[in-house]
Amino acid sequence: MSKLVLWLACAALLALGAAPARAQEAQPIPKNSWSFSGPFGTFDRAAAQRGFQVYEEVCSHCHSMNLLHYGDLVGIGYTEEEVKAIAASKQVTDGPNDQGEMYQRPGRPSDAFVPPFPNEKAARAALNGALPPDLSLIIKARADSSPIKGLSGGADYVDALLQGFKEPPAGFKMSANMNYNIYFPGNQIAMPQPLAGDDVKYADGTKATLPQEAHDVATFLTWASEPTMEERKFTGAKVLIFLLVMTGILYAAKRQIWADVH
Amino acid sequence: MADTAQPKPMDAHVSATRRDFLQIAATVVTGIGAAIAAWPLIDSMNAARDTLAAGAPLDVDLSHLQPGQQIVVLWRSRPIFVVNRTAPELKSLQEAAVLNRLRDPESAVDQQPDYAKNWHRSIKPEYLVLVGICTHLGCIPEFTPQPGGTLGPDWPGGYFCPCHGSRYDLAGRVFQGVPAPYNLPVPPYNFVSNTVVRIGENPAGSSFDLNDVEQL
Amino acid sequence: MNAPGNQSQSKIVRWIDHRLPVFTFMQHELYDYPTPRNLSYWWNFGSLSGIMLVIMIVTGIFLAMQYTPNATMAFDSVERIMRDVNFGWLMRYIHMNGASFFFIVVYIHLFRGLYYGSYKEPRELLWMLGVIILLLMMATAFMGYVLPWGQMSFWGATVITNLFSALPVIGPKIVAWLWGGFAVGNPTLNRFFSLHYLLPFVIVGVVGLHLIALHQHGSNNPLGIDRKGPQDSIPFHPYYTIKDMFGLGVFLIIYAIFVFYMPNALGDTQNYVQANPLQTPPEIVPEWYFLPFYAILRSVPDILFIPAKLAGVLCLFGAIGVLFFLPWLDTSRVRSARFRPVYKWVFWLLVIDVLVLGYVGANRPEGWFIVAGRVATLYYFIHFIVLFPVIGWLERPLPLPTSISAAVTRKGGARLAGASTPMEKP
Numbered sequence: 001m002s003k004l005v006l007w008l009a010c011a012a013l014l015a016l017g018a019a020p021a022r023a024q025e026a027q028p029i030p031k032n033s034w035s036f037s038g039p040f041g042t043f044d045r046a047a048a049q050r051g052f053q054v055y056e057e058v059c060s061h062c063h064s065m066n067l068l069h070y071g072d073l074v075g076i077g078y079t080e081e082e083v084k085a086i087a088a089s090k091q092v093t094d095g096p097n098d099q100g101e102m103y104q105r106p107g108r109p110s111d112a113f114v115p116p117f118p119n120e121k122a123a124r125a126a127l128n129g130a131l132p133p134d135l136s137l138i139i140k141a142r143a144d145s146s147p148i149k150g151l152s153g154g155a156d157y158v159d160a161l162l163q164g165f166k167e168p169p170a171g172f173k174m175s176a177n178m179n180y181n182i183y184f185p186g187n188q189i190a191m192p193q194p195l196a197g198d199d200v201k202y203a204d205g206t207k208a209t210l211p212q213e214a215h216d217v218a219t220f221l222t223w224a225s226e227p228t229m230e231e232r233k234f235t236g237a238k239v240l241i242f243l244l245v246m247t248g249i250l251y252a253a254k255r256q257i258w259a260d261v262h
Numbered sequence: 263m264a265d266t267a268q269p270k271p272m273d274a275h276v277s278a279t280r281r282d283f284l285q286i287a288a289t290v291v292t293g294i295g296a297a298i299a300a301w302p303l304i305d306s307m308n309a310a311r312d313t314l315a316a317g318a319p320l321d322v323d324l325s326h327l328q329p330g331q332q333i334v335v336l337w338r339s340r341p342i343f344v345v346n347r348t349a350p351e352l353k354s355l356q357e358a359a360v361l362n363r364l365r366d367p368e369s370a371v372d373q374q375p376d377y378a379k380n381w382h383r384s385i386k387p388e389y390l391v392l393v394g395i396c397t398h399l400g401c402i403p404e405f406t407p408q409p410g411g412t413l414g415p416d417w418p419g420g421y422f423c424p425c426h427g428s429r430y431d432l433a434g435r436v437f438q439g440v441p442a443p444y445n446l447p448v449p450p451y452n453f454v455s456n457t458v459v460r461i462g463e464n465p466a467g468s469s470f471d472l473n474d475v476e477q478l
Numbered sequence: 479m480n481a482p483g484n485q486s487q488s489k490i491v492r493w494i495d496h497r498l499p500v501f502t503f504m505q506h507e508l509y510d511y512p513t514p515r516n517l518s519y520w521w522n523f524g525s526l527s528g529i530m531l532v533i534m535i536v537t538g539i540f541l542a543m544q545y546t547p548n549a550t551m552a553f554d555s556v557e558r559i560m561r562d563v564n565f566g567w568l569m570r571y572i573h574m575n576g577a578s579f580f581f582i583v584v585y586i587h588l589f590r591g592l593y594y595g596s597y598k599e600p601r602e603l604l605w606m607l608g609v610i611i612l613l614l615m616m617a618t619a620f621m622g623y624v625l626p627w628g629q630m631s632f633w634g635a636t637v638i639t640n641l642f643s644a645l646p647v648i649g650p651k652i653v654a655w656l657w658g659g660f661a662v663g664n665p666t667l668n669r670f671f672s673l674h675y676l677l678p679f680v681i682v683g684v685v686g687l688h689l690i691a692l693h694q695h696g697s698n699n700p701l702g703i704d705r706k707g708p709q710d711s712i713p714f715h716p717y718y719t720i721k722d723m724f725g726l727g728v729f730l731i732i733y734a735i736f737v738f739y740m741p742n743a744l745g746d747t748q749n750y751v752q753a754n755p756l757q758t759p760p761e762i763v764p765e766w767y768f769l770p771f772y773a774i775l776r777s778v779p780d781i782l783f784i785p786a787k788l789a790g791v792l793c794l795f796g797a798i799g800v801l802f803f804l805p806w807l808d809t810s811r812v813r814s815a816r817f818r819p820v821y822k823w824v825f826w827l828l829v830i831d832v833l834v835l836g837y838v839g840a841n842r843p844e845g846w847f848i849v850a851g852r853v854a855t856l857y858y859f860i861h862f863i864v865l866f867p868v869i870g871w872l873e874r875p876l877p878l879p880t881s882i883s884a885a886v887t888r889k890g891g892a893r894l895a896g897a898s899t900p901m902e903k904p
Contacts, residue, residue, distance in 0.1 A: 039739050067557050071315050098323075110315040133751075137557070140742065141750040148743035185760075225750075228560065228567040235568065236738025242298075243734060246291045247727030253288040254724045257716050261515060285716070292723060302565035303540045310544075312562040 027182045029145045029153075029160045032215070036222055037152040039237070042230050043223045045077035050202050051220025052076065054213050057200045059135065062127065062191075064115035067136035068224055071109035075227045076220070083109050090114045128177045130190035139218075139225040151226060155218040157183070162214040165193035319462035321454065324389065332405045334394060337461050338472075341394035341402055342449060343434075344459065351407065351432050352387055354418045363416075364435045366445055373397075373477070374448035375470035383433040383448060391451050391459065392434045397477050398442035401425035407432065421446070447475045507693055512711035513718055514699035516886045520594075521697065522725035523587040528685065529726060530580040535678050537573040538622075541566075545625065547671035549664035552627035553752040571741040577619050578744045579733050581767035584612065592804075593825050595813030596698040602805035604691035609801045611684050616768070616798075618677040621670040623765060628749030633762045635662045635670070641775070644788040661755065701885055702814025703878055710882040761842065769839030770832050771797060774858065776843050777851030793855065800862045807862055809870030817876040820869050824861070831857050 035044035052073065055065075070087035074080065087107035092114060095102035107114065117123035123131055133141075139154030146153025164183035168174055178188040195217075197210040206212060223229075317338040324344065327333055332345045354360060361367040369379050377385055384390050394402050403421035410417055413429070421430040429437040434446030449472050452465040464470050472478070486492050486501065495501040544563050546555035559566035588608070591597055597605035624635045639656045643649040658665030696705065705711055712718075736743060744766060748759045764772050774797050778790040800807075815822045831854050838851040879885035 067554070067561065069312070069315065072561075098326075108318050110312075110318050137750040141747050143742065143747050148740040149745065149747055150740060150742070154747075226560070226567075232567060232571075232738055232741070236734065239734050239738065240731065242295060243727060243731045246295055247724065247731060249284070249287050249291050250720065250724040250727045253284040254720045256284050257720050261712060261717065285720075288720065288723070302568050303536065305564040306540050306566060306569060307543065308564055310558070310562040310564060310566070312558065 026185050026187060027164075029156045029183060032152070032156055032159055034152045034155055034222070035219065036155075036229060037150070039233055041233070043076060044219055046204060046206075047216045047219040048076035048223050049078065049220075050204065050206060050212075051216035051218070053200055053202065054195070054217040055135075055220055058194055059217065060113075061116055062123075062132040063135045064117070064132075065113045065136045065224060066115060066134050068113045069109065070107060070111055070113070072224075072227060076223055080109075087111060128190070130177075132191065135221055135224070137225045139222045151222050151229065154225070155222045158221060159214045159218040161189075162195055162217065163210055317462065319460050322459050322461060323457060324459060325457040329388070330407060332407075335461070337449065342461055343390070343392040343394040343405070343446075345390040345392075345405070345432070347382075347388050347390055347432060351419060352382065354409070355431060355433050356381055357418070359416075360418045360431060363437055364431065365438050365443075367435060369435070369445060371444055371476050373445045373475050375450055375464065375468060377465060377468055377470075378448040381433075383435070383445075385451070385453065385465070389459065390433060391448060391461065393447040393449050393472070393478065395446070395478060396423040396425065396428055396442055397436065397444040397446065398423065398426055398428050398440075403428065403430060403446070444477050447472065447478055508719075509713060509715040511693065511714040512696065512705070512708075513714050514697055514705060514710060514882055515712045515717075516699050516701060516882050517697060517718070517721075518700050519721075519725060520586070520590040520700075522722055522729075523583050523590060525722040526583045526726060526729055527580070527587055530576060530583055531678070531681060531685065534573060534576050534580060535682075537569045537576065538675070538678065541569050541573055542675060545671075547625070547668050549627060549667050549753070552625060552667060556626045568737075571737045575733065575736045575741060575744060577622065578765070578767065579729075579736070580615065581619070583729070584615065585767070588612070589829065591698075592828070593815045594698055594700060595702050595808070595810070595815070597804045598808060598810075598813050599805065600695050601691070601698065604688060605805060606802055607684055607688040607691060609798065611681055611688060612801075613798060614677055614681045614684065618674060618681065619765070619767070621674040621677075624667065624670045625674060626749060627667060627753045628746075629751045629753055629757075629759045630746045630749040630762070632662060632753035632755065633758055634764060635666065637762055638764075639666075641791050641794070644785075644791040646788070663755075698813060699882060700814060700816065701879060701882055702812055702817065703882065706881045707883075763840060766836065766840075769837075770835035771839075773835040773839035773851050774855045777838070777848070777855045779852070793859075797858060800859065804862065804866070807866040809867045810873065810875065811870075812875040812878060817878055818869075818873055819876065820873045824865055824869060827857070828861050831861065 035041060035047065055063075070083055070090070073083050073086065078086070087109050090107035090111070091104045092107040092111050093102055094105050097103055117126065120131055139151055139158065140149075141154070142157045143149040143151065143154035145157055160183045161181060164181040166180055166182055168180035168187075172180065172187070174180065175188060178190060179192050180187055181189045195210055195213050197213065198208050199213060200208050202208050226232075320335060320337045320342075322333070322335055322342075322344055324346065327344065327346045329346050329348045330351070332343055335342050335344065366373075369383060374383055378391075382390070396403050401423050403423040406413065406417075406422045407419045409419045413422060417429075418431060420432045421434065423429070423442065426441045428440040428442035430442075430446055431437070434448070436442050436445050449461055450464045450468070450470045451459055451461045452463055454460050486495070491501055541559065544555065544559045544566060546552055556570065559570050561567075563569075591605065591608070620634070620638060624631045639653055639662065642652045642656065645652065654660075656666070657663065658669060696711075746763065746765075751759075763769075771794055775790045775794045778786060778793045780786045781789045784792070810818060810821065812818060815825055834850060834854045835858065838847050838854060841847050843851065
């Protein structure tokens with residue numbers, strides 16, 4: 001039986017190992033330790049709230065997060081009242097009203113995050129033809145640097161990318177409107193350096209260094225890409241304990257029943 | 263069975279009770295596992311988080327609602343009737359001849375918040391706010407304010423459900439002798455100004471949930 | 479005829495069974511069903527496959543209640559399942575990883591059949607029905623992968639449907655018909671959803687036939703010899719019900735570790751980006767369970783007058799089609815590899831070959847990957863078309879035991895010639 005488990009494990013590993021090595025001319029992504037990694041990891045609420053502040057004050061000018069609703073922010077420790085206040089500070093397009101016209105109203109917790117641009121064309125027109133990706137799932141979409149495509153792989157990438165803007169080496173040919181980043185595949189990225197340190201003034205008094213901001217915003221985006229992660233891991237622990245007990249009893253019953261055949 | 267070997271009797275050192283216990287335990291624990299596994303599937307059919315969140319309060323502007331008129335708005339996927347009742351209509355709500363024919367004239371059954379448990383079943387006497395769903399089987403009753411007509415000479419004006427003929431007065435109170443058992447429910451609401459009513463939010467100090475009514 | 483339902487204590491059971499003999503049927507096929515007493519744990523994977531099919535159908539039905547098969551809404555509806563639907567993340571991860579685990583279980587089941595000669599007379603149709611189930615599973619899995627409408631869904635659908643364009647003359651017409659438009663789009667998504675819901679029930683039907691064929695002659699066994707009398711069998715219940723349940727427990731533990739702690743390990747990160755018809759991802763890779771076949775597709779060069787594109791497609795389908803002919807390609811007189819000194823080793827060459835193909839399929843066709851892919855593809859076909867008949871002719875099988883019971887009740891349990899093979903029951 002143990003051999004069988006070994007075989008299954010080998011098969012699983014092979015499947016993992018067979019994952020394609022993507023063309024990656026960029027530098028290897030440094031590994032960080034994250035509050036949410038490991039089977040018992042949870043999101044650091046304070047870091048996620050600081051990360052939300054960075055997103056609000058910096059990233060959200062270009063990047064949408066269409067899958068998120070203001071009410072979801074309860075998940076990173078904001079109270080219902082705080083969420084209502086955050087939502088009410090936004091102007092949401094609603095309508096049509098009785099005159100058949102769209103109108104602006106203060107946001108509600110059930111509203112989706114207000115996007116910076118009404119549509120893709122408007123974004124491209126405003127940003128030299130570049131389209132900033134929606135950030136709702138960016139962590140899961142960039143999790144390749146982790147062998148199990150876990151959330152920390154994507155967080156490591158975002159954290160590194162935000163700190164990877166450098167002067168291009170001598171002789172490196174840059175295209176127009178592009179920026180040099182040591183971690184971006186191909187090293188040329190349309191996004192100009194968004195964070196340099198002290199871009200926000202943290203409400204909780206934490207010093208807003210560049211590594212701190214990058215770490216916080218990566219934490220926030222990780223929560224955003226899978227808000228149910230804590231429930232998943234917690235449920236998983238209970239399920240595994242149950243399965244281990246069940247399998248143990250089944251094994252004992254199997255031994256007993258088969259005792260007279262062997 | 264003929265082509266199957268009969269298993270040898272149990273070895274003497276394994277008592278029959280222990281064998282029974284293990285087999286029962288195995289069956290029970292597996293059964294419990296299967297039952298627990300069914301719960302996520304069943305629960306997934308309950309209203310999702312976003313569906314619940316979408317039931318936010320709704321503001322309705324009454325400034326264009328003339329006396330005797332009704333508007334219908336949609337709140338939480340349900341039709342909400344808002345009526346501006348005339349003075350004669352309000353008077354008819356208190357006539358003994360009508361009250362005698364109602365099933366629950368005093369609104370004794372919990373089909374409304376406390377602030378609508380009065381003779382006009384509303385906050386302001388003229389403005390009626392109702393959930394427009396017949397308590398019989400869920401059809402939408404028709405607004406029929408004119409007295410008399412095809413509904414008979416003693417029809418005081420009110421709501422008539424086309425599905426099975428249930429009748430309500432202009433406060434949503436059900437008549438006797440019709441299939442509907444209860445008065446039409448009143449949702450939580452309050453006035454944010456003289457002409458704007460907010461449906462889905464209680465006045466300060468009240469806590470009424472539409473799910474608490476006897477029957478929707 | 480023995481009809482236990484008729485002897486049941488319960489009057490109701492007797493009444494029903496007299497008119498509709500379901501209880502007799504269950505008694506025969508689930509309880510008394512005589513099963514070889516020497517089945518190893520490798521025989522667990524048949525029932526595990528059945529359980530996986532049930533898990534996939536049940537979770538799939540509940541997911542379909544929340545999913546929207548529309549090109550503009552599909553991606554968001556899947557994310558709504560992940561975020562807002564009660565336990566939606568759980569159902570989705572069980573279903574998503576379930577596809578992988580279904581294939582793991584079925585592939586092991588298939589290789590078990592290959593090792594112990596379970597496809598040989600009188601189980602040829604049993605085997606062929608199994609290959610049909612595999613084909614249906616592949617179609618179902620492919621269409622299911624399209625439904626989340628991520629980048630890999632869209633481009634995978636584009637590449638795989640384009641396979642049919644390799645057919646001469648009618649190819650392009652077939653592709654346009656599959657799409658229902660000028661490219662993969664909303665009509666394609668809609669029909670894939672419809673078929674993805676239908677095909678599993680077709681699989682259930684074929685599984686039924688598979689079981690009828692199985693119960694006609696009963697299970698093969700590690701010795702590959704027929705049962706000679708009652709002493710060779712034990713009733714299915716409780717012996718194999720409990721053994722299958724225990725195996726299920728172990729399997730579920732491994733499955734749960736993936737679902738709860740590395741749910742995306744077997745998937746592609748690009749599928750968390752919504753489908754974009756204007757941008758191909760850097761690399762299009764199918765799910766791991768298709769990689770060996772994908773490698774065959776890409777490895778084949780021009781063959782004589784057949785262009786590489788058509789040749790690749792033909793070899794891809796041929797790789798599965800050849801399985802239908804195994805009962806007749808195998809000329810050996812004995813079933814089990816335990817008594818086949820040469821085939822016992824050649825079998826492992828096939829395992830390694832398929833793993834190499836899988837590895838090649840996961841990587842860009844560059845450098846030595848091209849060579850490895852071609853060699854492995856060539857070996858795959860040689861294995862079945864040449865080695866199978868030739869080894870059968872030339873090999874001298876070891877002497878077979880006189881009966882199952884003689885072999886397993888010999889002193890020291892199942893220690894036999896060839897007992898040290900890796901497939902031996904632990």
